[in-house]
Amino acid sequence: xxSNLNRIEKGASGDALFxxxxxxxxxxxxxxxxxxxxxxxxxxxxxxxxxxxxxxxxLTLGAYTDVLxxxxxxxxxxxxxxxxxxxxxxxxxxxxxxxxxxSRGWVKLLLMGVILITMVSPPFVSSLAxxxxxxxxxxxxxxxxxxxxxxxxxxGVIWMQSISFVPxxxxxxxxxxxxxxxxxxxxxxxxxxxxxxxxLDVVLPLMRPGILVTLLLTFVRSIADFGTPTxxxxxxxxxxxxxxxxxVGYSNPAKAxxxxxxxxxxxxxxxxxxxVMLQKSDKLTSGKGxxxxxxxxxxxxxxxxxxxxxxxxxxxxxxxxxxxCIFSLGFMxxxxxxxxxxxxxxxxxxKYDTATIWRSVIYALIVSFVGTFFSMLFxxxxxxxxVPGRRFFDFxxxxxxxxxxxxxxxxxxxxxxxxxxxxxxTALIVMACMLFKQLPTTTKLCSAALTxxxxxxxxxxxxxxxxxxxxxxxxxxxxxxxxxxxxxxHNFSSSMTTAGAIIFLINPGKKLLVFQLFDKVYLGxxxxxxxxxxxxxxxxxxxxxxxxxxxxxxxxRRVS
Amino acid sequence: xxxxxxxxxxxxxxxxxxAGCGSQTAPETxxxxxxxxxxxxxxxxTEAPTEAAPELSGTMKVVATSESYITLFDKFTAExxxxxxxxxxxSGEVLSKLRAEGGTPxxxxxxxxxxxxxxxxxxxxLLEQVxxxxxxxxxxxxxxxxxxxxxxxxxxxxxxxxxxLASELELDIPASWADLxxxxxxxxxxxxxxxxxxxxxxxxxxxxxxxxxxEGWKYFEALNENIAYYGRxxxxxxxxxxxxxxxxxxxxxxxxxxxxxxxxxxxxxxPTDGIPYIPEGVAVFKGxxxxxxxxxxxxxxxxNDENLALLAEIDKKPSVKVIKPTMxxxxxxxDTSILVDVDVALFGSQRxxxxxxxxxxxxxxxxxx
Numbered sequence: 001x002x003s004n005l006n007r008i009e010k011g012a013s014g015d016a017l018f019x020x021x022x023x024x025x026x027x028x029x030x031x032x033x034x035x036x037x038x039x040x041x042x043x044x045x046x047x048x049x050x051x052x053x054x055x056x057x058x059l060t061l062g063a064y065t066d067v068l069x070x071x072x073x074x075x076x077x078x079x080x081x082x083x084x085x086x087x088x089x090x091x092x093x094x095x096x097x098x099x100x101x102x103s104r105g106w107v108k109l110l111l112m113g114v115i116l117i118t119m120v121s122p123p124f125v126s127s128l129a130x131x132x133x134x135x136x137x138x139x140x141x142x143x144x145x146x147x148x149x150x151x152x153x154x155x156g157v158i159w160m161q162s163i164s165f166v167p168x169x170x171x172x173x174x175x176x177x178x179x180x181x182x183x184x185x186x187x188x189x190x191x192x193x194x195x196x197x198x199x200l201d202v203v204l205p206l207m208r209p210g211i212l213v214t215l216l217l218t219f220v221r222s223i224a225d226f227g228t229p230t231x232x233x234x235x236x237x238x239x240x241x242x243x244x245x246x247x248v249g250y251s252n253p254a255k256a257x258x259x260x261x262x263x264x265x266x267x268x269x270x271x272x273x274x275x276v277m278l279q280k281s282d283k284l285t286s287g288k289g290x291x292x293x294x295x296x297x298x299x300x301x302x303x304x305x306x307x308x309x310x311x312x313x314x315x316x317x318x319x320x321x322x323x324x325c326i327f328s329l330g331f332m333x334x335x336x337x338x339x340x341x342x343x344x345x346x347x348x349x350x351k352y353d354t355a356t357i358w359r360s361v362i363y364a365l366i367v368s369f370v371g372t373f374f375s376m377l378f379x380x381x382x383x384x385x386x387v388p389g390r391r392f393f394d395f396x397x398x399x400x401x402x403x404x405x406x407x408x409x410x411x412x413x414x415x416x417x418x419x420x421x422x423x424x425x426t427a428l429i430v431m432a433c434m435l436f437k438q439l440p441t442t443t444k445l446c447s448a449a450l451t452x453x454x455x456x457x458x459x460x461x462x463x464x465x466x467x468x469x470x471x472x473x474x475x476x477x478x479x480x481x482x483x484x485x486x487x488x489x490h491n492f493s494s495s496m497t498t499a500g501a502i503i504f505l506i507n508p509g510k511k512l513l514v515f516q517l518f519d520k521v522y523l524g525x526x527x528x529x530x531x532x533x534x535x536x537x538x539x540x541x542x543x544x545x546x547x548x549x550x551x552x553x554x555x556x557r558r559v560s
Numbered sequence: 561x562x563x564x565x566x567x568x569x570x571x572x573x574x575x576x577x578x579a580g581c582g583s584q585t586a587p588e589t590x591x592x593x594x595x596x597x598x599x600x601x602x603x604x605x606t607e608a609p610t611e612a613a614p615e616l617s618g619t620m621k622v623v624a625t626s627e628s629y630i631t632l633f634d635k636f637t638a639e640x641x642x643x644x645x646x647x648x649x650x651s652g653e654v655l656s657k658l659r660a661e662g663g664t665p666x667x668x669x670x671x672x673x674x675x676x677x678x679x680x681x682x683x684x685x686l687l688e689q690v691x692x693x694x695x696x697x698x699x700x701x702x703x704x705x706x707x708x709x710x711x712x713x714x715x716x717x718x719x720x721x722x723x724x725l726a727s728e729l730e731l732d733i734p735a736s737w738a739d740l741x742x743x744x745x746x747x748x749x750x751x752x753x754x755x756x757x758x759x760x761x762x763x764x765x766x767x768x769x770x771x772x773x774x775e776g777w778k779y780f781e782a783l784n785e786n787i788a789y790y791g792r793x794x795x796x797x798x799x800x801x802x803x804x805x806x807x808x809x810x811x812x813x814x815x816x817x818x819x820x821x822x823x824x825x826x827x828x829x830x831p832t833d834g835i836p837y838i839p840e841g842v843a844v845f846k847g848x849x850x851x852x853x854x855x856x857x858x859x860x861x862x863x864n865d866e867n868l869a870l871l872a873e874i875d876k877k878p879s880v881k882v883i884k885p886t887m888x889x890x891x892x893x894x895d896t897s898i899l900v901d902v903d904v905a906l907f908g909s910q911r912x913x914x915x916x917x918x919x920x921x922x923x924x925x926x927x928x929x
Contacts, residue, residue, distance in 0.1 A: 069926065070926050071925060073926065131805070132803075135803070135805055137804040152789055233789075233792075235790070237924055242924070244792075245755060249755030249756035251652050251680070334802075337804070337825065413657065413660040414660050417662050417664050424664065424666050504656070507647065507667070508645035508647035519627075522650065522793050522794070523626065524793070526799070
């Protein structure tokens, strides 16, 4: 940091031009940030709203009355699934987080490895693996345990959603655990508390705000998820799967839009609650503690510790099975009920249109770089600077998280199908849609990272004569490097795996891998779908690993 | 840390293997379209000097039901020099996208999918009229009277039965639509939601026409009792049956289904009390960027029996012969009299009413008071 300040000093004397233009650039950045949010988030959402009022004979509330009367069951199902998924998923996430953060050595490495791989979750394929493993004739349920049960119902959906949302949550919660002040655990121990009481009376209460945030975010994610109920819901419909059906089957965008607006009501409530919780959570865990391992022996924590261990082991075993299943399905051939190893599908894959693979990677890279810088700048301007209407923009940025992807994509077509803003059919619209769909998560990651940068550092840079741009260039951006990595990783893997939002935006000649995957699932070519999913996972891990490696080396060089 | 790094290195190596394999094939795939016109264009000129439209150029964007049609479009590229970009999309998706795009479609040609969607698109004014000489040779039943859409074949529908499950559950192999109502099949039949599957929409519309409205709806009410669930993807019935998940699937029947017999222990049933069908459409989007190329493609396809034969080979079914009865060199494996006798025009006009009632029947939507 010292060298940075030196640079600012030098900049103050030598680089006066930079300062003068710096202020103009500062204004320009604000304008670009807020302008593009209006254009790519607010405007498409307004278009969706507008669509929901357009009937055959002018403006009408017909779509709303139709949805409220006809699809009350689906709405109820959405809420029911959302609440239960949020509950089960949070329990599993807390268990997994406790186990991860209290383990050490190779166990921790292994668990983190599983979490990192399962963070890359290509859509639909997990549900297919679920049927393969736990279906009516599933490998585990029928062949191994010889029980016949029907997984195509609401419990299948709830269970599937619960385990597939765990990785991100567990990572978030274990992050909170490492921030818990080690001194408070030490103090409790000094006062004679056993491990059981430390867990129940110190650790869990400190996690409470984080747990609430997990509950709410999972709830929102669950009610916006259309893929799981579509594939394993059977006769069970949620509003999100109905939206998908309205778009893909009934071709009725107006009704889909109205359903979306209705679905926004519980989502907005959850988000309002989330904002309140998050502020509390920051206060509780803003302790100076920074430790890799929470000093807690779960085995000695009594029943609760055991439950946490068993649940997380259950989760890890299921995840490993699921991904092994995804990986292996691509190499299996069924002939009259018996499985054999086959490279047939791999050969098909290798004959694949490689342009699609490169296009997917390039799109994802562009989205990741632009998106990450966008989120960093946005986080800085909304957190640290008094930008007019920042609460409103902060809210706007969260909107794409609350809208099922398919509808967000339709909003983009509605918004950008006419001159002078005709973007349909271009690569730009696809990338913009990915970028803004992921912005909610990445801006939150950056805001969180920003809280670690003391304001005083910024002020001292200003006092030393650094302009606003200099502060941004020399203080804020360098100190957000850890956030850069997590944002980049999130952006990249989401860009490679988001299907819903871009199904309608993809055009002939501009195919992406995830679209191919969706298509294979749709056509029922499951082995190919599995191989494509594997390919996506490998690419994402490789690229993220590479970026991590580069930044790690860079960091090491700077330190030395 | 060292472990992580070595793990990453392994990953990088794996990817470079993938990339390596990729770059080996890359030149072939990218070179094909550019090389082909150069070598084969003269042939096209000598073959049909009067028909080749010299002003054709650029790229034709196609939305099709499958990517397997690429060989047909490759032939088109070789003969005309027009590059083709193909995207696989279901007809419901195409229609939604078209409606949202508000008259600025991002594709030129629509190839395949239930004819009902094409009829709906014509009603909405989203299609372009294509007049050409050979259109008079096409059976008027399966094309639009004003040439806004054409058919490329017929999807015929029957049952696929899983023999292992049938014997385990002691089920008889059903022979007819009437048989499916038998109690023994309760919860073992799977069909796709007719809103999403042109094939299953065809079943509903055809049976309603042959049985009559009242009897027909009674039939589906009763069938509903035996249906496990309505798949949200067209391929669900076939897939669930071959995966041993459900015993009976109501599915399209063609050469690809015949091919399943080698790999799976299944039985294909052509219902004895009538085989429902639905034509698959071809149309050009109005206001598209390369309307000329798309229009010429339609003419090119139907004017040359060789092209139609190639299409039949890709589709693994001979039903183009029904569409163009004058066509030579292909035999229809079945007599058209086994197909139900229905009015194709009703596929489009009845669509929304039927789907709405079916949505209520399935229990997806409550009855409005």
